[in-house]
Amino acid sequence: xxxxxxxxxxxxxxxxxxxxxxxxxxxxxxxxxxxxxxxxxxxxxxxxxxxxxxxxxxxxxxxxxxxxxxxxxxxxxxxxxxxxxxxxxxxxxxxxxxxxxxxxxxxxxxxxxxxxxxxxxxxxxxxxxxxxxxxxxxxxxxxxxxxxxxxxxxxxxxxxxxxxxxxxxxxxxxxxxxxxxxxxxxxxxxxxxxxxxxxxxxxxxxxxxxxxxxxxxxxxxxxxxxxxxxxxxxxxxxxxxxxxxxxxxxxxxxxxxxxxxxxxxxxxxxxxxxxxxxxxxxxxxxxxxxxxxxxxxxxxxxxxxxxxxxxxxx
Amino acid sequence: xxxxxxxxxxxxxxxxxxxxxxxxxxxxxxxxxxxxxxxxxxxxxxxxxxxxxxxxxxxxxxxxxxxxxxxxxxxxxxxxxxxxxxxxxxxxxxxxxxxxxxxxxxxxxxxxxxxxxxxxxxxxxxxxxxxxxxxxxxxxxxxxxxxxxxxxxxxxxxxxxxxxxxxxxxxxxxxxxxxxxxxxxxxxxxxxxxxxxxxxxxxxxxxxxxxxxxxxxxxxxxxxxxxxxxxxxxxxxxxxxxxxxxxxxxxxxxxxxxxxxxxxxxxxxxxxxxxxxxxxxxxxxxxxxxxxxxxxxxxxxxxxxxxxxxxxxx
Numbered sequence: 001x002x003x004x005x006x007x008x009x010x011x012x013x014x015x016x017x018x019x020x021x022x023x024x025x026x027x028x029x030x031x032x033x034x035x036x037x038x039x040x041x042x043x044x045x046x047x048x049x050x051x052x053x054x055x056x057x058x059x060x061x062x063x064x065x066x067x068x069x070x071x072x073x074x075x076x077x078x079x080x081x082x083x084x085x086x087x088x089x090x091x092x093x094x095x096x097x098x099x100x101x102x103x104x105x106x107x108x109x110x111x112x113x114x115x116x117x118x119x120x121x122x123x124x125x126x127x128x129x130x131x132x133x134x135x136x137x138x139x140x141x142x143x144x145x146x147x148x149x150x151x152x153x154x155x156x157x158x159x160x161x162x163x164x165x166x167x168x169x170x171x172x173x174x175x176x177x178x179x180x181x182x183x184x185x186x187x188x189x190x191x192x193x194x195x196x197x198x199x200x201x202x203x204x205x206x207x208x209x210x211x212x213x214x215x216x217x218x219x220x221x222x223x224x225x226x227x228x229x230x231x232x233x234x235x236x237x238x239x240x241x242x243x244x245x246x247x248x249x250x251x252x253x254x255x256x257x258x259x260x261x262x263x264x265x266x267x268x269x270x271x272x273x274x275x276x277x278x279x280x281x282x283x284x285x286x287x288x289x290x291x292x293x294x295x296x297x298x299x300x301x302x303x304x305x306x307x308x309x310x311x312x313x314x
Numbered sequence: 315x316x317x318x319x320x321x322x323x324x325x326x327x328x329x330x331x332x333x334x335x336x337x338x339x340x341x342x343x344x345x346x347x348x349x350x351x352x353x354x355x356x357x358x359x360x361x362x363x364x365x366x367x368x369x370x371x372x373x374x375x376x377x378x379x380x381x382x383x384x385x386x387x388x389x390x391x392x393x394x395x396x397x398x399x400x401x402x403x404x405x406x407x408x409x410x411x412x413x414x415x416x417x418x419x420x421x422x423x424x425x426x427x428x429x430x431x432x433x434x435x436x437x438x439x440x441x442x443x444x445x446x447x448x449x450x451x452x453x454x455x456x457x458x459x460x461x462x463x464x465x466x467x468x469x470x471x472x473x474x475x476x477x478x479x480x481x482x483x484x485x486x487x488x489x490x491x492x493x494x495x496x497x498x499x500x501x502x503x504x505x506x507x508x509x510x511x512x513x514x515x516x517x518x519x520x521x522x523x524x525x526x527x528x529x530x531x532x533x534x535x536x537x538x539x540x541x542x543x544x545x546x547x548x549x550x551x552x553x554x555x556x557x558x559x560x561x562x563x564x565x566x567x568x569x570x571x572x573x574x575x576x577x578x579x580x581x582x583x584x585x586x587x588x589x590x591x592x593x594x595x596x597x598x599x600x601x602x603x604x605x606x607x608x609x610x611x612x613x614x615x616x617x618x619x620x621x622x623x624x625x626x627x628x
Contacts, residue, residue, distance in 0.1 A: 137412060138331040142333055
């Protein structure tokens with residue numbers, strides 16, 4: 001199997017002007033799971049395709065993903081990413097904006113190296129995906145100011161923000177390998193469910209994770225009143241007294257007591273079981289779709305990835 | 315001839331989330347010369363092509379150009395553009411960043427509507443152009459902090475920042491019309507020279523323009539010590555006393571006196587004639603290239619554009 005990390009390392013960012021390219025090199029060298037390019041390569045192998053042909057798209061997706069993190073960190077004023085200073089802290093906001101723009105262009109440059117006859121479809125899908133992710137990010141911002149966000153709206157937001165990138169990676173790899181439309185569609189849906197399970201798991205770990213394995217402080221979402229699957233489920237299922245208690249805590253500043261009190265309310269409302277049920281449901285739907293995939297080593301690896309993501313502790 | 319303004323008005327930005335799309339609609343509705351899409355359509359007609367086929371690329375170039383203005387305005391902290399509040403002032407920085415990102419993606423969506431068999435080349439060129447513009451912007455930033463910028467470096471910076479977009483618009487239109495490589499190359503070079511003439515004219519008008527027709531205050535570049543063609547030429551040709559006087563004024567804050575004194579130094583060094591000579595030289599080189607273009611009404615219009623740009627007062 002192709003080593004995606006080696007392929008990323010081979011990308012050359014030594015050209016001038018370094019003010020533009022050094023932050024791109026820095027961002028891509030910071031690691032991460034490389035989940036998206038892995039999915040593109042695996043889905044290509046699943047249908048007997050040549051991984052080398054899927055590599056440009058795989059790399060384009062990873063560069064695109066890192067571009068979104070770079071600009072998100074500016075917008076969220078985040079100072080640390082993967083244990084290192086973010087670009088706008090290490091350099092400045094303008095550098096983060098311009099190098100981020102160039103990174104988005106670099107993603108399209110990598111995409112342009114895909115097989116020419118497949119390029120029109122791959123480009124159209126890539127554009128749809130990129131649009132979805134920007135729309136998801138905008139909804140996330142809009143939700144902060146709204147008090148009436150429904151769980152359905154939340155699911156749609158995380159579908160756009162997280163799932164469509166995974167789904168498009170899978171669909172693109174399968175398309176390059178010559179899989180038919182039905183198979184592409186199943187892989188796409190598989191990616192959607194895996195992404196949703198992944199994101200709800202994220203919300204769950206932020207409250208019920210183990211600080212040691214989770215790698216960051218528990219309760220961050222509660223502190224800043226983030227509208228997560230848990231908080232929205234809590235409001236949807238609270239009785240009048242619980243709702244009033246919850247609203248009382250949301251009006252108060254971040255504190256250890258706030259985290260404890262909201263968690264106690266979550267326990268009483270049964271929010272943890274609801275989130276676990278949702279994760280299980282999406283994992284099961286993903287698993288059911290796998291039956292239709294060719295039975296080979298790539299399927300084994302996709303199944304392994306699904307299990308790992310659904311049971312992850314960090 | 316296709317009405318480019320009508321085509322831009324037909325782009326639909328009414329979809330949700332409006333937090334993402336309203337700033338894009340606002341930016342594109344603010345007018346501008348629409349020079350880049352005009353060039354793409356004209357060069358297509360020059361070689362007898364169907365304008366409709368060049369329209370997606372023409373629109374992509376205009377949307378891309380407006381994306382660069384949107385992000386540049388954030389980075390420059392500019393509060394007014396084309397007589398209206400900039401997006402980051404009317405909304406906020408995060409909106410300008412995210413809607414700008416989406417605008418870049420929208421440019422690629424428009425490009426993807428170009429004829430499929432021509433898409434691989436058009437995409438590669440578009441990526442090259444976009445890269446050049448980001449590199450040019452970075453050099454512009456780098457130059458601010460440097461005291462040893464040469465005129466050659468400055469010309470290369472404005473070639474990247476201004477010329478390659480015009481040149482790529484022309485080349486793309488010609489390619490879609492089926493022009494051969496030699497013809498594409500000549501149109502590309504024509505665009506490079508026109509862009510350089512345009513940009514040096516910009517520097518000239520900022521000092522020697524008429525405030526009434528120029529539409530903004532004269533001397534803005536002098537006030538902020540901007541490294542323009544005029545300032546770099548002044549340093550390259552000043553004698554020791556003139557250089558010392560120039561350096562003395564650069565060390566002082568913006569004022570009416572500073573503008574007057576630096577202009578007097580420019581006059582003494584002969585900088586105005588140098589800039590006018592450079593504009594004339596690039597206009598002549600562009601004009602010479604026109605001899606090889608087909609003799610038709612589109613060529614007349616390109617010639618008319620060249621004359622207008624080289625003699626513009628605003």
